[in-house]
Amino acid sequence: MEPGESFVDAVIREMKEETGLDVKNPRLVGVKQFPIQDGRYVVLLFKAAEFSGTLKSSDEGQMEWVESNHLSEINTVDDFEDLMRVINDPALTEFQYLVDGDTWTVSIK
Numbered sequence: 243m244e245p246g247e248s249f250v251d252a253v254i255r256e257m258k259e260e261t262g263l264d265v266k267n268p269r270l271v272g273v274k275q276f277p278i279q280d281g282r283y284v285v286l287l288f289k290a291a292e293f294s295g296t297l298k299s300s301d302e303g304q305m306e307w308v309e310s311n312h313l314s315e316i317n318t319v320d321d322f323e324d325l326m327r328v329i330n331d332p333a334l335t336e337f338q339y340l341v342d343g344d345t346w347t348v349s350i351k
Contacts, residue, residue, distance in 0.1 A: 262300075272337060273285070287337075
């Protein structure tokens with residue numbers, strides 16, 4: 243985020259910079275959090291159904307469209323399925339890593 247920038251404006255700007263797409267009406271649908279030294283790291287999860295523009299790759303990586311029923315066939319982050327549950331289920335809003343010693347567990351609410 244840039245100084246003074248709203249979360250929504252940051253999502254719109256980042257999507258344009260990283261994918262070439264102009265997203266419209268991004269909606270906050272959840273929060274992901276995990277502990278870090280002296281605090282926690284928080285990621286806001288947004289969803290947008292409206293966009294314009296042409297998908298392009300960037301320094302963030304190779305961009306490509308993938309049908310949702312084929313997502314299990316590609317290499318994603320380990321917690322991708324749980325994150326998608328939070329993003330797509332209106333009854334869920336929080337994905338949290340809990341740490342007890344060397345053991346990390348996931349709490350979804």
